[in-house]
Amino acid sequence: MIFSTSNIKKSFTTGEVSEEILKGVDLSLVEGEITALVGSSGSGKSTLLTIAAGLQPASGGEIHFDGEDLTAMNQEQIRQIRAEAFGFVFQSAHLVPFLTAEEQLLLMLETAGSPLSKKQRCGEAARILQSVGMGHRKTAYPASLSGGEKQRVAIARAIVHQPKLLFADEPTASLDSTKSREVMELLQQLTKTLNIATLMVTHEEDMLAYADRVITMKDGRLA
Amino acid sequence: MNLAWKEMKKSKTKFVILGSIVFLISLLTFIISGLANGLSQDNAALIKNLPDGTIYMETAAEETHALSVIDTETEQPVLSENDGAFAFSIQMGFLLNEQDEQQSVAFVTSTSSAEFPEVAKGEIILDRSLEEDGIQKGDRFTNSQLDDKFTVAGFSDGAKYSHAPVAFIHPDDYAEMYRTEDLQMLFVPKAAEPEAIAGLQSFSTEEFLNTLPSYSAEQLSLSMIVWFLVVISGMLFAIFFYMMNIQKLGLYGILKAIGVKTGALFRMIWVQMLVITAIALILSIAVSQVFATLAPGDMPFYLPIGITLQLSAVFFAIGFAGATLSGFQIRKAQPLQAIQQGEG
Numbered sequence: 283m284i285f286s287t288s289n290i291k292k293s294f295t296t297g298e299v300s301e302e303i304l305k306g307v308d309l310s311l312v313e314g315e316i317t318a319l320v321g322s323s324g325s326g327k328s329t330l331l332t333i334a335a336g337l338q339p340a341s342g343g344e345i346h347f348d349g350e351d352l353t354a355m356n357q358e359q360i361r362q363i364r365a366e367a368f369g370f371v372f373q374s375a376h377l378v379p380f381l382t383a384e385e386q387l388l389l390m391l392e393t394a395g396s397p398l399s400k401k402q403r404c405g406e407a408a409r410i411l412q413s414v415g416m417g418h419r420k421t422a423y424p425a426s427l428s429g430g431e432k433q434r435v436a437i438a439r440a441i442v443h444q445p446k447l448l449f450a451d452e453p454t455a456s457l458d459s460t461k462s463r464e465v466m467e468l469l470q471q472l473t474k475t476l477n478i479a480t481l482m483v484t485h486e487e488d489m490l491a492y493a494d495r496v497i498t499m500k501d502g503r504l505a
Numbered sequence: 506m507n508l509a510w511k512e513m514k515k516s517k518t519k520f521v522i523l524g525s526i527v528f529l530i531s532l533l534t535f536i537i538s539g540l541a542n543g544l545s546q547d548n549a550a551l552i553k554n555l556p557d558g559t560i561y562m563e564t565a566a567e568e569t570h571a572l573s574v575i576d577t578e579t580e581q582p583v584l585s586e587n588d589g590a591f592a593f594s595i596q597m598g599f600l601l602n603e604q605d606e607q608q609s610v611a612f613v614t615s616t617s618s619a620e621f622p623e624v625a626k627g628e629i630i631l632d633r634s635l636e637e638d639g640i641q642k643g644d645r646f647t648n649s650q651l652d653d654k655f656t657v658a659g660f661s662d663g664a665k666y667s668h669a670p671v672a673f674i675h676p677d678d679y680a681e682m683y684r685t686e687d688l689q690m691l692f693v694p695k696a697a698e699p700e701a702i703a704g705l706q707s708f709s710t711e712e713f714l715n716t717l718p719s720y721s722a723e724q725l726s727l728s729m730i731v732w733f734l735v736v737i738s739g740m741l742f743a744i745f746f747y748m749m750n751i752q753k754l755g756l757y758g759i760l761k762a763i764g765v766k767t768g769a770l771f772r773m774i775w776v777q778m779l780v781i782t783a784i785a786l787i788l789s790i791a792v793s794q795v796f797a798t799l800a801p802g803d804m805p806f807y808l809p810i811g812i813t814l815q816l817s818a819v820f821f822a823i824g825f826a827g828a829t830l831s832g833f834q835i836r837k838a839q840p841l842q843a844i845q846q847g848e849g
Contacts, residue, residue, distance in 0.1 A: 337762060337841045365764025372844050376759045378508075380515035389506050393764045423515065439763070451844070 284446055284479050285311040285334070290343035292329055292502075303329050305502040306343065311447065311479040316470060318493035319483045325499040327483045328451060334481060335368060335449040336360040348446065365393045369440030369478070371469075373452040375432035377424040383411060383435045384420040387442040394443035407442060414438045414468055430461035434468065441472055448473065450482040454489055466492040508769070509776035520781060523745055527785035530738045531820055535793035535808060537734055538816060541727035543805030548723060549714050550665040551595070551613065555620055557695035558589075560713045561705040566689075568706070568716040570595065573689040575705065583691055583702060584616060591618035592688040594679060595666060600629075600646040600655065608635070608646075611666035614679035614688070624675045628658035632670030636660045637802045650682040667719060735819055742782075742820060743827025750774050750831030757835045758843020771832045778828040779821075786817050 292304040303326045311317055319327040333340045336352060345352040348367070352360060377386055387407035396403060411417045414434045424432055433453065440448055450469065454462035470492045473480045482493065490496050498505040513520045546553065552560075561583075566573035575592060584590050593615035600608045610631070615621045622630045631640060646655045655674070664671035680686045691705070701707070708716065715721045757770050790813055800806045 332841055332844075337844070361761075361764055361766070364762070368764075370763060376762075376844065378756065378760070380508075380512040385506065385511065389508070389765075390763060392506050 283310045283312055284348055285481075286346045287330075287334060288344045288346070290330065290333060290345065291341045292326070292333060292338075293341050303502055304333070304340070307499075307502070307504055309334070309497065309504065311481055313446070313477045313479045314474055315494040316473050316480040316482055316492060318490050318496045319481065319499060320485065320487075320490065320496060321499035321505075323485070326502040327499045330499065331449055331451055331481060331483050335370065335447075336364050366395060366443065367446045369443070369445035369448040371433070371436050371440050371448065371450040371453045373455045375424070375429075375436040377427075377432055377435060377439070379424050382421050382423055383416055383427070383438075384408065386435055386439045387411065390439045390442050396443060407438075410438045410442045411435070413472075430457055430464065433457060433461070433465050437465065437468060437472070441476060441478070444476065445478060448478045448480040450480060452483055452485065454484070454486060459488070462486070462489065507776075509773040509780070512773075513777060513780065519749075520777070523749060524781045524785050526745060527742060527781055527820075527824075528789050530741055531786055531816075532789035532792055534731075534734050534738050534816060534820075535789055535813065536796060538731050538812060539793060539797060539806045539808035540804070541731050542807040542809075542812060544668075544727060545720075545724060546663070546807040547665050547668050547805040548720050549667075549717070550663045551611070551671050552666070552710055552714055554663050555692060555710055558710065559693045559695070559700075560708045560710060561691040561693070561702055562689060562708070564704055564706045570689050570713075570716070574685070574687045575689065575691060576687050579702065579704065580616075580688070580691060583693065587693045587700075589619060589694040590692060591616045591620070592691050593618070593621065594683075594689040596679075596683060597667060597669065598648065598650070598672075598682070600648055600672065602640075602644065602646055608640075609669045610672040611669045612674055612679065612682070613664075613666070613671050614674050614676045616676070616688070618692075620692070622659070622661050622673050624658065624673045626675040626677050627653055627656060628675065629655040630659045630661050630673040631657060632664040632672075633660045633662050634665070634802060635670050648682065651678060652681070653678075667717070735816065739819060739823035742824045743830065746774070746778050746824055746827035747831045749777075750828065751834060754834060754838045755843045758838045758840045761838060762840030762844060767836055770835050771829075774828045774832055774835070775825070778824050782821055782824045786820060790817070 287307055287309045290304050290307040291302065293300050293302040307330055309330070319331065321327045332338050334345060340353060343353070347363065352363070378389065381389060384407050387410060388403055391398065391403045391406065398406060408417065408420060411420050414437055416431060416434050416438060419427065419431060427435065453469065454465050457465060466489050469480065472478065484490070562570050562573035563575060580592050584592065593613060596612045598610060598612045600610055602608065613621065617623065624630050629646065640657060642657050642659060644657045648655070661671070661673065693700070760770060761767065793808055797806050797808055
C-alpha cells in the first residue's frame with residue numbers, strides 16, 4: 283500500500299453556513315491497481331480525489347504517501363511531490379496550447395526534475411507517445427488533435443515521469459463510447475505495466491469493468 | 506524548457522499585435538518628446554549648449570538680463586581670475602537683406618570665448634538654420650541701428666535663442682548698435698562653489714533659463730504634455746501586459762497543477778514582457794531617429810539618446826510592474842479552479 287487517507291474531512295463555509303462534504307474517509311491505494319471511486323453527484327468523490335492529489339487541503343485527517351504525511355507538508359513540498367510522483371488525467375485534456383504533443387511530455391519531465399539528458403528525454407517522450415498510440419502525432423499541437431487524441435497525450439504526459447500515483451478525474455467524460463474504451467484499456471494497461479496506483483473518479487458504469495476495486499461514496503462517506 | 510519563447514513562436518499574431526501596440530505607444534511618446542525638446546532647444550539652445558557653469562547678471566536688473574549692465578571694473582577681475590570666463594550680451598533684433606526682407610535674430614556678442622565663435626568687426630556668424638533658408642557666406646545685411654553692413658562670415662550649429670536664430674556679432678558693432686560698451690552677463694565655468702561677486706546675482710544655466718518668462722511657461726506646458734503622455738503610455742503598457750496574463754490564468758492553474766513552479770511562470774511573463782518591449786522600443790527608437798533626420802527644418806525636433814534611454818527605462822519599469830502585477834494573480838491562481846473550468 284503506497285497511499286492511504288485516514289479520517290479525511292472537508293467542510294466549506296459559506297457565510298454562517300458550514301457544509302461538511304467529507305465526513306471522515308479512510309482510503310488506501312495499491313500499486314498496479316485501478317481504484318474506481320463512484321457515487322452520485324455531490325457525494326464528495328471529486329473532492330476526495332483533489333485532496334488526495336494535494337490540489338486542495340483537507341479540513342482534518344491524515345494523508346500518507348510513501349511513508350510521509352502530506353498533511354504536515356508545506357505548499358512547496360506538496361508541489362514537489364505532485365511534480366515528481368503524481369500524474370494527472372483530467373476530464374478535459376488540459377494540454378498546453380502552444381506545446382506539441384512531444385513538448386507536453388518534455389515539460390513534464392523537466393518539471394519532475396528528470397535526471398535524463400535532453401536527448402534521452404526526447405527518446406523517452408517518443409517511446410511513451412508510441413505506447414499510447416500517438417507516436418505519429420508527436421509534432422502536432424493540441425488544436426489539431428481530436429478529443430481522443432488529446433486525452434491520449436494527456437495520459438502520456440501523466441505517466442512519462444513514471445509517477446507512483448495516477449489521479450484520473452472522469453477521464454472519459456468528454457469522449458464517445460469507443461474512445462472511452464480505448465482510453466480505459468490504455469489506463470488499465472499502463473497501471474499494470476508501470477505498477478502505478480491509480481485512483482479514478484467516474485460516473486460511467488461501463489468503465490467500472492476496468493477497475494480492480496470499486497469504492498462507492500455516499501454523503502461524504504465510503505459506503 | 507523556454508515556455509515564454511515557445512508561446513511567442515506559436516501565438517505570433519497575438520504577440521505581434523501586442524508588440525505593435527507597445528511600438529506605437531512608445532513611438533508616439535518619442536515623437537512628442539522629440540518635438541517638445543525641439544521647442545525647448547529652439548528657445549534656449551544657446552544657453553543649454555554652454556558647459557556647466559555660473560551666469561552672473563546685475564542684481565539691480567531683478568533677473569531681467571536685458572536690463573543688466575556689468576561695468577568693466579566688475580568684469581575685468583572675474584575674467585582674469587577665471588579660466589574660460591567671458592562676458593556676453595543678448596539682444597533681440599532683426600537683419601535686413603538687400604531686398605529689404607526682414608529676418609528676426611538674437612544678436613549675441615561676447616568677449617573672447619571658447620563657447621561662442623570669434624567674429625571680426627563688420628562680420629556676422631549666423632545659426633545654421635539660416636543657411637538652410639538660402640543665406641550664403643558673403644551675403645550682406647543691414648540693421649537700422651548700424652551705419653555699416655554686416656557680411657556673413659559663416660554659420661554656427663545649435664545657436665538658437667527665444668525661437669530665433671542667433672547672430673554673433675563683434676563687441677564694437679554691438680556697442681554701436683546699443684550705445685553701450687558694457688555687456689549684460691558674465692559666464693564662469695563650473696567651480697565647486699559659485700563665487701559671490703558684489704552687485705551681481707549668480708544663476709546656474711537652468712536657473713538662468715527659468716528667468717526667461719517665455720521659457721519657463723513653455724517648459725512647464727511641454728513637460729506636462731510629455732510626462733502626462735509617459736504616464737498614460739506606461740499605464741497602457743501595464744494594462745496590456747496585465748490583460749494578456751490574466752487571460753491565461755486557466756493555463757497557469759493547469760501548469761501549477763502538474764507541478765510547474767510559480768517562479769517559472771513569473772520568469773515566463775517577464776521574458777515575454779522584456780522581449781516584446783525591447784523589440785518594440787528598438788523599432789520605435791529607430792523610427793523616431795529616422796523621423797528626426799527627415800523632419801522639415803522648420804519643425805524643431807530634438808531627441809538625444811539620453812532622453813530616449815530615460816524614456817525606455819521608464820517603459821521597461823512600467824511594463825515590468827504590469828507583468829509583475831499580473832504575476833501576483835498567477836500566484837493566486839488555483840490549480841483546482843483551472844481544472845474545473847474545462848479545456849485549458
